[in-house]
Amino acid sequence: MRRESGGRIDRGTTLRFIFDGTEYTGHPGDTLASALLANGVRQVATSVKLGRPRGIVSAGGEEPSAVVQIEAPFPEPMLPATTVELYEGLVASSIPGQGRLATEPDPARYDAVHAHCDVLVVGAGPAGLAAARAAAGTGARVILADERSEPGGSLLGTRESVTEPEADDVLGPQEVSPGAEWAAATAAMLDGLPEVRVLPRTTVIGYYDDNYVVAVERRTNHLGAAAPADVARERVWRIRAKRVVLATGAHERSIAFAGNDLPGVMLAGSARAYANRYGVLPGRRAVVFTANDSAYAAAFDLADAGVEIAAIVDVRPAPGAAWAAGARERGIEVLAGHVVTAAQGDGQVCAVLVGRHRPDGEAAVGERELAADLLLVSGGWNPVVHLFSQSGGTLRYDEGLGTLVPDASRQAVEAAGAAKGVFTLTGCLADGAAAGHRALEAAHGTAVAERAAPPRATVEPATAPGAAFWLVPATDYRTHFVDPQRDVTVADVLKATGAGLRSVEHIKRYTTAGTAHDQGKTSGLLTTAIVAHALGVSVGEVGSTTFRAPYAPVSFAALAGRDRGLLHDPVRVTALHEWHVANGALFENVGQWKRPWYYPRAGEDMEAAVLRECAAARESVAAMDASTLGKIDVIGPDAAEFLDRLYTNLMSSLAVGAVRYGVMCRPDGMVFDDGTVIRLAEEHFLVTTTTGNAAAVLDWMEEWLQTEWPELRVHCTSVTEQWATVALVGPRSREVLAGLAPDLAVGAADFPFMTWRETEVAGIPARVCRISFSGELAYEINVTSWDGLRLWTAIMDTGLVTPYGTETMHVLRAEKGYPIVGQDTDGTVTPQDLGMSWVVSKKKPDFIGKRSFSRADTSRADRKQLVGLLPEDPAVLLPEGAHLVAGAEPPEPPVPTLGHVTSSYRSAALGRTFALALVRGGPSRAGERLYAPVGGALVPVTVTSHVLYDPEGARRDG
Template sequence: MPPQPFRLPQGGRIDRSRSLAFTFNGRRYDGHPGDTLASALLANGVALVARSFKYHRPRGVMSAGAEEACAFVQLGEGARSDPNCRATQIELFDGLTAASLNCWPNVQLDFGVVSDRLHRLLPAGFYYKTFMWPRRGWLTYEKLIRRAAGLGRAPSEPDPDRYEKRFAHADLLIAGGGPAGLAAALAAGRTGARVILADENGEFGGQLLWRDAEIDGEPALRWVERSLAELSSLPEVRLLPRSTVAGYYDHNFLTVLERVTDHLSPFAAPTATPRQRLWKVRARQVVLATGAIERPLVFINNDLPGIMLAGAAQAYIRRHAVRPGGRAVIFTNNDSAYETVAALSEAGVAITAVIDARAGDTAAAEACLRRGIEVLRGHAVIDASGGHALREVTVAPLDGSATALAGAASTLRCDLLCVSGGWSPTVHLFSQSGGKLAFDAASGCFIPGESRQAERSAGAARGSFDLAACLAEGHAAGLAAARAAGFAGPDSPPPQAPAQAMSPIRPLWEVPSPHQGRRDRKFVDLQNDVTAADIALAAREGYRSVEHTKRYTTAGMGVDQGKTGNLNTLAILAGETQGAIPAVGTTTFRPPYTPVTIGALAGRGVGDFYDPVRKTPMSPWHEARGAVFEPVGKWRRPLYYPGPGEGMEAAVRRECLAVRNAVGLCDASTLGKIDIKGRDAVTLLDRVYTNSWGSLAIGRCRYGLMLKDDGMVFDDGVTTRLGERHYLMTTTSGHAEAVFGWLEEWLQCEWLGLDVYLTSVTTHWATAMLAGPRAREVLAAAGTDIDTSRAGSPYMTVREGHVAGIPARLFRVSFTGELSFEINVPARYGLALWETLMAAGAAFGIEPIGTEALHVLRAEKGYIVVGHDTDGTVTPYDLGMGWIVDQKKPDFIGKRGLRRSDLVRTGRRQLVGLLTDDPAQIIPEGSQIVRSGASLAATPVPMLGHVTSSYWSPALQRSIAMALIEGGQDRQGEAVEAVLPDRTLRAVIGTSRFYDPEGVRLHG
């Protein structure tokens, strides 16, 4: 074959002076700039492009745009490979490689086609009906089914490309750059409004790129050129080609996917340019000039390669200079396909006949007959045949209702069948905006009805298929939008085109079959292989709702989202259920209009930017020391510091013993810190904590418990009085933002009169917690001007001064039960303080302490961790902390909640200690607790509670646990069983103060 045997010698919007080499299914071909992959394949005579999703039937190119339901390819190789790409929207570049989806070993000889022979066994809902049993089997079936299904493969390597996001504000966003969109942009742009005009194609013009039309007395493309030149000169107008308006959200927020370099070879694309850019546009006004999508006709074997939408055939001829076939039949129920007849004639394609479902005379048919082209009126194509390509079609006359055939069938030879079932306005964005659709019976399609947002549809998107109307409506919509956005600039005359007289369409949703009762292959959804018979079966099985039918048959659920097939589907459903099309309604149009890559949605938020990590000033030291980290909120805290060859267990034991026997240092900088000032600061504390604060002296610290108004524990921490009206509140590390927000909410919404000022100072201070019997000696060695003696710094006090020459606040608090100082220094000194303390402590056996050791140490003391030992259903009384609830206060958050009937009943789960009979056994946290001796055979086994904290205690040389147990405080000494998957562990309920219950050690 000569190169590009189907390329027309002249015409089209391609650059014949340059050749682009590309590879499809391993074979090398040539195309030209201006080609899409689909047009280049057609130019090279490649009719068989893909295999269908379910039956592996041969498929070719059926459209020339976003609606493509057949020609899906895997684009590119390796890390840049893109699955499920529409060949009709891939602009050709030099070196492009693509491959067919869903075939093995190749697209010509696909063994999967066996499923086509078995189609009678694979009706709608086949998977639901067949793979129900045994239930476990689904895990296996699913893998096999997914492998057989026709989807591309996602690359497993990291994406090498860069993606950007950009926010924009516009007075007017116009979706679609065809005649209506361009007219709207001109009308609005001339008023001075800020306009964004986005079009999914590389070139603006829409159907004008391939239709034979005149505007303002000159060829339409000249008008497009002049319009673009003028728009480019307007400073407030931005033209976005290759940009799909993908989603329309509330308050006129729209997303636009701009494919910046997809039309270039990855090796030729400028490196500083992102591959794609996701625009997030907030528009005052929107004009939807999204055009219309042609509908296929539903007859037997209507999916063969060589069967193409009539408009697409015209586009391939006039835009891409490709002859889509050698001998054509045209099958239509409306006037628009007659333009294709003219285009085919110009391109030298022999035309066997035009099959027009309409019985009466039409001007378009008359014109054809005058040119010697046969027109079979009142006829339909009822069948098509051929192997991998169309060979002939069968035609027959329709009866008056178009539900039966009215005469004998005959066959016509052809390798191209152009079909047109009418046009459906592209109402996707309108529907996403919340607008209501209306059914236009005359055109047989849904059109925009009542709007909900500040948008206007214009042109074919509004059901106006005539060019003159498109231009007039576009102009009017653009001007009205500009006026609504407040622009009084000049009006200009709208562009003009000659009006066309159109004969009415004859609705033909399903071509009748020549024989009754056969399960004919008349496809309504070409991507998901759904036939008219599948829809009928669903209706017989009781499916009435279009949403249910969609999910049951999978019609409209493919990558194309049923752009061509959905209206045919619901019209057939309406026929089967004796309903009207508008009553059946449409399925929901959801964003995006066409698929958006995950890369574009992620933008720069990948890798280190995916989820930012908060680090303390001491982090570099932890990292250098080889700490193992754990996430705590957005923080990363050292979990433990392994020594050489040491595992977690050994490291945690060593760290715990250092605190009990010598001294340890823990980075507590992540503790939430809220600076509270004001005349009413103490009132705030009295209201948000359960205990009383009026008696707290300056320089003293007090532990507090916060509840929500339901009476449940929310947070805890130590608050210190720094001055007359000045306090510093600490919160748990993970809850700092929540507590700060909680206080703000109460102050702003409920207690508006309080004179209190809050400042979050969590990251202003670095905190080193020095704990252990030798802590004072380390402080002395590091150097301090603070009296750290028992008398000088008693337990629960704060002192200000210097540590290691650094200005510091020294808090004498203890979370470990040992003598402990929490040294707060301005954050920038944090690392210096840490390094000095570690050096000073070396002589005393200091060890850095991670959060795991800290948790063990506090559990040995029976101290709770909110969120670990509590879960939002636990009151202070459940925790055995009634001592901290001051019922004498008139009110505090949670006080009334604590009196609710469920909170005062007996038998609530209460926090207790658990000691296993076998001290070597550690109960896994979360284990359920049952009565000792309870039979596990009689289900359900009554659960007494569950284990909240459980550790190996190095100080006690045995396991310890805390648990929430029904009526636990009255069950002291009672034996229970912890249920493990394979056994139970016997344990005895006791106190949770396992270590130094008298609290002697913390005074040092």
């Protein structure tokens, strides 16, 4: 089916590809669709619900039927064959309704870029090229984006020519040239200008507020073929433009008649494009069914290319005289006032039934059968208004054009050419140039001198849209397809309206029309028209469904860009990580951090290792890498006031050199985070947070500073990665520190709890804090990250210190009843529920959450509060999350729960298991027996204080 000559393909190069297991050949410049048609392949898919054969309907992104699965070089489902550029080694298959995702990670690169411009022109057809050229003439920053691989739009599929009326100050003297060549020359000229960026293969998918536009560029031959390692397969462009010109063209639409989904039924303009652009004949003998003049031009081009035109079936009683004369010259029969009542064939079109149209809405009469393998349809043209609508633009129904056209937008945007209903080539060129001038003037804020007149078409296709025609009346509408991708028929739409639905949005959801990959590009307005027909109202009264982003399907890989794998959720390690690895640590993920979990020795399981580490911390000395704790510098004249507002307790009274524990609450009074506040200078504080909440706390601080308290003179800076922190814990920690820091007075009186000192530890400048999260005598030693490994190595080289991990840290803190935010809290817990009323200041006039503490619900006695639990069998380890009930007998559902276990461990110091839990009524239940349903049995536990070890705190000072 390939013509002997013609088309914009490289006939000197042959590309091999496989479709459904059969090898075929094509040429550079082909799409998969054009190559399949050239090889006589008509069916490329199967419908999703009915299993009907589906063929190629269009030649672009509006394709409603021919979606395929790419198998190699990398699987990608649900791609329109009309947009897949052919490449060597492509392997594709037809889709039986649904595609398949890859089972392995995509090895290709995807990236993103931000760009700014004075004028963004979307679409490189005649109107877009004229607009971009007009806007670029004075050195303005212009971006021209087009979804096709080469510029020209409709010019690529026609034989029309363009000429310059006089010498142009940018291009120079021009002569008459074929439209595609003029488009290529214009785009090349634009691409050579320093402030112009031409983006082929770039689909604008979304239009957002403040002229923020998102586009996706296919940087290689679609999935194609191997690209250099430094070239991404797809790139997301995030563009901010002063003005936008939408020269997005128009989509031809189908007509609903029986069998209009058969392979071989094609849009007339698309068939013309296959003949002219790709040198492919989509059939041997064609019937053309139209309601407007544009299909005549398609019929003539196909006839000149060698396709036999059996007849032009024109629903209008009086087609344009010039077009009718042209048909007579070519010996083509014109059946005016007729309609196609059905396409017939087993798997593809083999015949077309034609009857006389009845304006009264009754079924056509006097059917006639025409043999044909191709049926070309043109029910009219729909301007591509999707992006205009996304911009906040309103649409109006133009009765004369029979379609929706742009009306007004709240943003700096306008449509040009066919995108606003201008359907002649000369009109598109003139309208595009005018739009480009207006955009340039608006972007610069001043009038721009008029430039040379726009180019004009040398062939004026007197294309009249004609009366809109949507539906061929019949008695049975079960094969009149509205949306072939969703198998939605006219009968389905009538069923929806018959059920009482009136809104086209509701009918869209009831029938699923317009919800497939093409988002109703060819079916959307047709659905509206069928609804209007059923309700007996005008199309304008029904309106359209909402046009949402993305305009075209986008791969998740493109949206993710480089934000995937390790780059999506980066693995963060501390400065001491290499030592932990070398010494056999096992790790757990805490947020993005890899934290040492425990350090098993030969023959030890986790339980044995943790018990050993706990014993070292309680009886001797142990050390933990605490570098992952969030650390935020809070600096400024109002820093103290700012922290007073954030924390429940008073921070402004903190002396320089002192440390204070604090809790942050949300406005509802529930605990948000906790940590220490260290006052380094009068206007300088260092705030520590939980590891997993560090970013959230910084964001919280910035939100209040920027939106509620902008008058406060405060700057917040994350310094988590700048400091390495080692927690030195245990009765002998003072001894170890004294040996490493001989200049530091480490006695209890000289260095009291919750203070800090600057000194040298192991010869390294350090900030040492007397802080304990274990209840033992402990120090937190902070040095720069560069010195962290040297400090840790010096501590371990003493031969006295046992390294311990996060599991041991949890056991030690839980024995002391210290809660972990996010584990022992769940967003419904106040400081009072945690037994920490002491941390809520009664002196401060206000802080975030203060008002909520006076709410009746927050102060009621039966709130869930933190307690300790001792299983009656000291060897039983309760699962975290286990619920707690009151009775010893299995209760009948629904079972009222008293609370749940939040933390559960084996304790070396206690010689048994224990747990922390949130229990209704909390401390008032001390001594009470409760039960935890575990594995089908009720495990008895006794409620006790949440502080199970050293409740007097005597061990804290050594």
